[in-house]
Amino acid sequence: MNSPVITIKELARLLDLSPTTVSRVLSGNAKKYRISDATEKLVKEAAKQHQYQPNQIARNLRLKETNTIGLVIPDISNPFFANLARIIEIELRKLGKLILLTDTHDSSDLECETFKFLFGRKVDGILVAPVGLRCEHLQRFSHIPMVMIDRYFSELSVPYVSTDNYAGAYVATEYLINKNHSRIACIQGLVNTISNKERVRGFRKAIKDYGISSEDIEICGRDFSIENGYQTTQKLLKQASSLTAIFTLGNQIAIGAMRAIKENGLKIPEDISIISFDDQAYFDLTCPPLTTIRQPIDLIGLEAVRILFNLMDGRQPESKLLPAKLIERSSVKDCNSV
Amino acid sequence: MNSPVITIKELARLLDLSPTTVSRVLSGNAKKYRISDATEKLVKEAAKQHQYQPNQIARNLRLKETNTIGLVIPDISNPFFANLARIIEIELRKLGKLILLTDTHDSSDLECETFKFLFGRKVDGILVAPVGLRCEHLQRFSHIPMVMIDRYFSELSVPYVSTDNYAGAYVATEYLINKNHSRIACIQGLVNTISNKERVRGFRKAIKDYGISSEDIEICGRDFSIENGYQTTQKLLKQASSLTAIFTLGNQIAIGAMRAIKENGLKIPEDISIISFDDQAYFDLTCPPLTTIRQPIDLIGLEAVRILFNLMDGRQPESKLLPAKLIERSSVKDCNSV
DNA sequence: ATGAAAGCGCTAACAC
DNA sequence: GTGTTAGCGCTTTCAT
Numbered sequence: 183m184n185s186p187v188i189t190i191k192e193l194a195r196l197l198d199l200s201p202t203t204v205s206r207v208l209s210g211n212a213k214k215y216r217i218s219d220a221t222e223k224l225v226k227e228a229a230k231q232h233q234y235q236p237n238q239i240a241r242n243l244r245l246k247e248t249n250t251i252g253l254v255i256p257d258i259s260n261p262f263f264a265n266l267a268r269i270i271e272i273e274l275r276k277l278g279k280l281i282l283l284t285d286t287h288d289s290s291d292l293e294c295e296t297f298k299f300l301f302g303r304k305v306d307g308i309l310v311a312p313v314g315l316r317c318e319h320l321q322r323f324s325h326i327p328m329v330m331i332d333r334y335f336s337e338l339s340v341p342y343v344s345t346d347n348y349a350g351a352y353v354a355t356e357y358l359i360n361k362n363h364s365r366i367a368c369i370q371g372l373v374n375t376i377s378n379k380e381r382v383r384g385f386r387k388a389i390k391d392y393g394i395s396s397e398d399i400e401i402c403g404r405d406f407s408i409e410n411g412y413q414t415t416q417k418l419l420k421q422a423s424s425l426t427a428i429f430t431l432g433n434q435i436a437i438g439a440m441r442a443i444k445e446n447g448l449k450i451p452e453d454i455s456i457i458s459f460d461d462q463a464y465f466d467l468t469c470p471p472l473t474t475i476r477q478p479i480d481l482i483g484l485e486a487v488r489i490l491f492n493l494m495d496g497r498q499p500e501s502k503l504l505p506a507k508l509i510e511r512s513s514v515k516d517c518n519s520v
Numbered sequence: 521m522n523s524p525v526i527t528i529k530e531l532a533r534l535l536d537l538s539p540t541t542v543s544r545v546l547s548g549n550a551k552k553y554r555i556s557d558a559t560e561k562l563v564k565e566a567a568k569q570h571q572y573q574p575n576q577i578a579r580n581l582r583l584k585e586t587n588t589i590g591l592v593i594p595d596i597s598n599p600f601f602a603n604l605a606r607i608i609e610i611e612l613r614k615l616g617k618l619i620l621l622t623d624t625h626d627s628s629d630l631e632c633e634t635f636k637f638l639f640g641r642k643v644d645g646i647l648v649a650p651v652g653l654r655c656e657h658l659q660r661f662s663h664i665p666m667v668m669i670d671r672y673f674s675e676l677s678v679p680y681v682s683t684d685n686y687a688g689a690y691v692a693t694e695y696l697i698n699k700n701h702s703r704i705a706c707i708q709g710l711v712n713t714i715s716n717k718e719r720v721r722g723f724r725k726a727i728k729d730y731g732i733s734s735e736d737i738e739i740c741g742r743d744f745s746i747e748n749g750y751q752t753t754q755k756l757l758k759q760a761s762s763l764t765a766i767f768t769l770g771n772q773i774a775i776g777a778m779r780a781i782k783e784n785g786l787k788i789p790e791d792i793s794i795i796s797f798d799d800q801a802y803f804d805l806t807c808p809p810l811t812t813i814r815q816p817i818d819l820i821g822l823e824a825v826r827i828l829f830n831l832m833d834g835r836q837p838e839s840k841l842l843p844a845k846l847i848e849r850s851s852v853k854d855c856n857s858v
Numbered sequence: 859a860t861g862a863a864a865g866c867g868c869t870a871a872c873a874c
Numbered sequence: 875g876t877g878t879t880a881g882c883g884c885t886t887t888c889a890t
Contacts, residue, residue: 191884202886241885259599259602267623271622272623284618285610466779466782467806471807529867577867
């Protein structure tokens with residue numbers, strides 16, 4: 183049996199033509215080089231018959247483009263990122279690009295290693311939701327077209343697309359305050375990431391604008407995981423403070439928080455209200471349905487791809503902050519109507 | 521400014537050495553070729569100073585291995601697959617492999633196209649959750665090491681790792697029956713995929729074993745989406761049958777079903793019971809907490825990677841069916857204790 | 859209308 | 875201990 187893979191050279195030998203001619207036909211340049219119709223047909227048929235597939239590795243080496251985009255994400259099992267990956271995959275496929283996917287598990291070291299890998303693979307571009315704690319490695323590879331998604335560094339010249347986290351968090355906090363909550367805990371995600379910092383900033387600003395004492399609020403938590411939501415909430419509840427509401431800064435945190443509240447035999451929203459950043463498909467089915475701040479995930483993905491391709495075409499970098507939206511359900515009660 | 525990327529050749533010229541020597545040092549073969557310590561040190565320092573990163577494309581072409589694994593999945597936004605992707609990413613990274621990710625959106629055509637892409641990219645192996653309707657393309661590329669996950673074709677010599685869907689569905693149905701349900705609807709996923717067929721088979725077998733009339737049951741639905749769960753349940757409820765329980769064959773279907781039930785003003789489990797295949801992190805928080813059949817996602821990923829690497833090492837293919845587990849929560853009531 | 863030859867960056871067989 | 879050379883499969887200048 184023959185090798186299952188046939189090359190241009192073999193095809194050429196078979197047809198008694200030069201590799202050049204075969205290559206020309208097969209890359210759709212028959213007209214351009216005025217290959218005779220007969221030859222063109224011949225080559226095409228042989229290619230089909232032998233199921234010729236170009237060796238992209240060889241092609242890439244020669245052409246210096248790989249039609250591959252690196253997608254660097256902190257946690258693909260977080261539905262926010264999974265949904266983002268989905269829309270990005272759809273868009274990139276339309277444009278004929280394949281995705282090299284890496285999950286950094288929120289480790290800057292892994293992210294740094296990842297960048298070296300992607301650079302070595304000569305990806306045409308990178309879409310990265312950086313861990314967000316360090317950025318030297320982004321800087322170092324910033325000669326390759328890159329756009330940051332969700333998290334970013336405004337000091338870098340690399341463009342980004344993200345939610346307006348500040349405004350979103352402000353609206354959420356304002357909503358809580360309008361429902362007469364004043365003793366509020368904010369469970370944050372990965373400290374020092376821009377998305378977290380902006381959400382915290384929005385929270386603080388609303389607290390301040392409405393004249394709530396900073397003694398009455400608490401900001402705690404350490405990352406975007408379910409465990410963090412769970413453990414932090416357990417601690418919060420043990421403090422036996424007169425906490426009336428919790429604002430979780432991510433969908434996974436919300437799950438953990440709800441679980442802890444439930445295990446403590448408390449009811450949402452009767453005993454404690456909760457609002458969360460980052461809406462998810464099932465939040466209308468939780469007990470109770472969760473009031474959230476929805477991020478425009480599809481739009482983030484779309485814009486990120488668009489901007490990346492502009493960049494690859496040599497056009498100007500451009501950043502976007504997209505608006506979030508309050509989705510009111512029933513996890514927040516009016517604190518005065520007890 | 522210099523080009524940001526330096527090659528072995530340039531490094532060699534800089535140091536007045538041959539590319540060979542530089543290559544030998546840089547691929548860690550200095551000892552093997554008895555390069556002098558001085559030279560080795562020299563090369564390593566220059567490489568570091570110039571931030572040399574090997575061009576993997578060139579390397580791949582020469583070595584005929586890419587350290588890249590194709591991951592082909594029907595829907596990365598389905599948490600089942602996202603979680604699978606996560607564990608697979610972790611394992612593959614440990615082994616120094618990168619992932620080319622493609623989402624087929626349950627389209628056989630896209631999957632077929634994907635395989636050509638991956639073949640062209642010369643991936644070292646493929647991990648695929650096939651759409652499951654056609655398999656000629658799997659056959660055609662079966663010379664590349666490949667293992668099927670979740671869905672499979674038993675007629676192919678390609679190994680697979682999946683849940684024991686038959687047994688899992690049997691247990692779920694039995695559970696319903698033991699709770700005295702007899703008018704049961706089963707909302708299925710993508711018809712004709714093996715995982716769906718096996719689940720349906722398990723359902724039917726239990727129905728038969730317990731002597732329930734086939735008139736009392738209904739099997740409907742068309743794919744694994746939320747929409748399918750929603751629309752099918754709407755239809756089911758409109759039929760005003762005396763349906764007492766629904767068995768959904770996937771986590772997304774369950775979301776849709778619960779939403780429809782809720783919108784119809786019905787209560788779970790008082791008015792209708794529900795059990796679902798495929799547990800998810802948040803199912804203890806839905807209203808009510810959902811009784812499910814949990815698949816061993818991490819184990820599936822681990823085994824799939826292990827078997828793939830065995831295959832790549834020329835060892836025997838080996839398939840696995842892993843046990844599912846009933847997670848009892850409170851979405852099923854005892855039908856007799858009304 | 860077609861072909862010969864060079865080269866992308868790397869590695870390895872074979873020299874010395 | 876180190877270098878020369880060839881070649882992975884492809885595209886493209888230059889030649890005819």
